[in-house]
Amino acid sequence: MDQILDLLITVFLVIGGLFGLVGSFGLIKLDDPMARLHAPTKATTLGVGGVLIASMIHAFVYEGHLSWHELLITLFLFLTAPITANFIAKAHIHRHETPETLPPAGEDKTWATHDIPPEEEESGRG
Amino acid sequence: MITYAIYFAVACFGLAFLMNLWKIATAEGVGDRVLALDTMVINAIALMILYGLINGTEVFFEAAMIVAMLGFVSTVAYARFMLRGNIIE
Numbered sequence: 463m464d465q466i467l468d469l470l471i472t473v474f475l476v477i478g479g480l481f482g483l484v485g486s487f488g489l490i491k492l493d494d495p496m497a498r499l500h501a502p503t504k505a506t507t508l509g510v511g512g513v514l515i516a517s518m519i520h521a522f523v524y525e526g527h528l529s530w531h532e533l534l535i536t537l538f539l540f541l542t543a544p545i546t547a548n549f550i551a552k553a554h555i556h557r558h559e560t561p562e563t564l565p566p567a568g569e570d571k572t573w574a575t576h577d578i579p580p581e582e583e584e585s586g587r588g
Numbered sequence: 589m590i591t592y593a594i595y596f597a598v599a600c601f602g603l604a605f606l607m608n609l610w611k612i613a614t615a616e617g618v619g620d621r622v623l624a625l626d627t628m629v630i631n632a633i634a635l636m637i638l639y640g641l642i643n644g645t646e647v648f649f650e651a652a653m654i655v656a657m658l659g660f661v662s663t664v665a666y667a668r669f670m671l672r673g674n675i676i677e
Binding site for chain 2: 468469471472475476478479480482483485486487489490495498499502503506507509510513514516517520521524529531532534535538539542543545546549550552553554556557558
């Protein structure tokens with residue numbers, strides 16, 4: 463049983479390390495700013511998640527109790543990574559794009575971040 | 589077996605950390621630098637957890653939690669500063 467758990471820890475560590483590496487390599491390799499956003503926010507979060515799960519199983523096997531700190535960090539990272547990605551994408555849209563250069567927004571007229579209600583536009587928001 | 593796996597993961601995340609530093613140094617825009625900094629914080633969390641695994645201590649989990657929170661808040665502050673020019677209006 464311990465052997466299987468050891469193997470599980472090893473697998474999670476190796477997968478986590480590879481995903482972390484792929485995420486940061488994508489940050490260098492991809493050439494479009496918005497494509498670059500995908501690699502770190504998704505792959506690296508998954509990589510850290512793998513390492514944290516490995517650490518959880520490690521604490522269970524070698525110290526006899528399941529440690530919940532890791533789950534807390536994993537949950538926090540999984541919650542905040544999309545938010546930071548959204549913030550950076552929004553900053554990019556407002557700094558480098560106009561409504562005309564963006565791809566079509568599907569069934570809506572414009573992308574939500576450009577869709578400012580008229581009364582808020584006067585007070586300088588957006 | 590686990591020791592080698594931990595060292596492999598440390599090597600991966602260390603290399604990823606160096607790539608982020610390279611990106612921060614050579615990026616052509618501010619947005620890329622903020623993104624690279626955010627990734628660097630996440631890689632630092634992974635390295636701290638792995639260091640805790642090597643030494644068998646649990647002190648680093650609290651530290652990693654604080655680093656995660658600070659990283660999130662600082663990235664949001666950076667993004668807001670890029671967008672609006674100030675953070676607290």
